[in-house]
Amino acid sequence: MSGLRLRVGVFAGVVLLAVAGVVVYLRQAVTADPDGHTPAAASVDTGVAPVVAGAHVVFRSTAPGDGYGRVAVVPVDAPSGPRAFTPASCERVHAVRGTAVCLVALRGLATTYRVKILGPQWTPVSERAVPGLPSRARLSSDGALTATTTFVYGDSYASPGQFSTRTLIGPTGGADPVDVEQFTLRVDGRPVTAVDRNVWGVTFADDDRFYATAASGGRTWLVEGSRSGRTLTALRRTSSAPRCPPTARASRSRNTATCRPGGGASPSSTWPAGGRHRWRRPAASTTRRSGSTTTRSCTGCPATRTARRRATSGPCPPTAPAHRGS
């Protein structure tokens, strides 16, 4: 072991170099990002109030820098203009006047996710836990109802083409939302009981009815749901899953029309038949932009690909076993 001393020396050098490298990098990262944390519950940015007084767009900013992940607003007629940042940070957000639903991730040993209901000052008025990675948040046009969609087993053991969503709907701020996947799904009058049902893309029509996309066995349907009857009724089959639910649409202020199938603003008529087209704005729009809010377009929409992977499609992502050892 003559070279032992040399090797210990080299090893000490490597460790020193590694530690020094990390320290230098972290110091530089800290100075580059002096205010990494959003000031929690800070007062509303002075710029926000005038913007929200008029027609505006609410979105989650993904521009690098301090505002990353923050909810921001711009006037609807100047969408590329300067942003006014609210104090809220969300993974997903949807807002109507005076109320917003915000899905947040709390990073920790086990990252957990919560849904927060934000009041007029963009501060939380209520919150509770949701299972899984945030995918989509929706409010009804009057803000009374909330729908959240999360990926439940979306984890490192996920396999191609397999995903599962959990979509919960209920009164905004209520403690016990219901899981839409537990509703009875009927296609052509027959109940579908397969376990791989997934439901996402909820759009509320009124206090009871809503529209959504349901999927099972690689097929997807536009469904009309009833909260009171706990049913989902297929209205039409979509030839392939839409690339995105029609999220870019302005969901609207209190007095405008509700969604109607075939009536322009319903998901059915606006979803493209092929996966790649963009959502088309209906000719006779039922939405006006007056006091409205819009959401960011969605990312991470569930499952365009399930349809093509029937063989292994299941409710269940993990087809690959966990590996042990390295």
Next chain:
Amino acid sequence: MYVSVRDRPAGPDEAPGRRSRRVATTVVLLGVVSLLTDVSSEMVSAVLPLYLTAEIGIGLLAYGFVDGVYQGVSAFVRILGGVAGDRGRRPKWVAALGYGISAVSRPLMLAANGMAAVTAVVTADRLGKGLRTAPRDALIADASPPGALGRSFGVHRALDTLGAAIGPIAAFALLAALPRAYDAVFVVSFAVALVGLAVLVLFVPDRRVGAGTARPAVREVLRAAAGPRLRRTLLAAGLLGVLTVGDGFLYLSLQHRDDFAAMLFPLLYVGTNVAYLALAVPLGRLADRIGRARMLVAGHVALLLAYLCAAGSAGGPVWTVHTLVLLGTFYAASDGVLAALVSRLVPAHAKGTGIAAAQTVVVLARFASSVAFGALWVAAGRQPALLGFAVALALAIPAAGWLLRRVEEER
């Protein structure tokens, strides 16, 4: 820890078969290398879903694709690593290459910005992992007295699992201190991997395995690895593997049953790892005493019980915890134990290949099992699928026991 470097090395000089309370220094060092490498890789994989979906904006579906890619790559390269280690008779350097590739992939993560780049980087990491596993296990086997192989692998797997537990904690602690500093996670991960690589290169003895001076031909290595005893063992491992539902599916099943598990989904992995960590050494020692083949079979009984716990309709924390403990027991009684078993069934110059063959059989069999289980779940439902696999496993366990009878005595 149960072992420390302060123990005098049992080392290569120890008379084979002698019972000793010490574990070879090489084994501990390789355990430390694995610990550091696992801290490094688990740091990245713990934040990867969030990083990809929240920062880069890749959908989760696409992430599933990434994951699928690297599982496949890992299985294929494994055999390659085993043969290369045996053929060059310097398994240390094949292992070092594997660890090195994974380490280098970390800083590349910083630059990777699109789907293709992320896939390439993740694939490189898995490639390194596949390459290093078999030669490293061959080194462990080579450095351990035959009578203490189970314990040596147990010590190594315990250190390895400890690293896997520290990794996510470190990553999220870092993210808590520096929000969104995913780049910092990658940088720290790289630094840790480098230190691990340095331990391997500088301190693990570069042992020549096998006898003689000539390089064995590939064909010779493969022939040696395909002896009748190994064939029976591979058959048994394949049979059991085909009925081994991936732990992801079991977690899924728990999650379907109750919200307790759903909220704590990421913690389920931690629970299993804690049980694995605690039991790897004791069960490895027990395997040395009662026979590794027997321990392997017994481990699958724990798996069978885990199926039953997960299949029951009653939910709640108690059943969830039981399932996780049984699953951890299964891993502790099967993973390192299989490597220990196989390393005694092949000649010294084909150890890496033999271990790689067994691990590849298990990986492929489990992959087939997962596809079958997923299909059964969709067709029949969660509970019938689990119970069906439980019944099949109950039949396969005695069959495997029969295949493995006296496999260890014939030497």
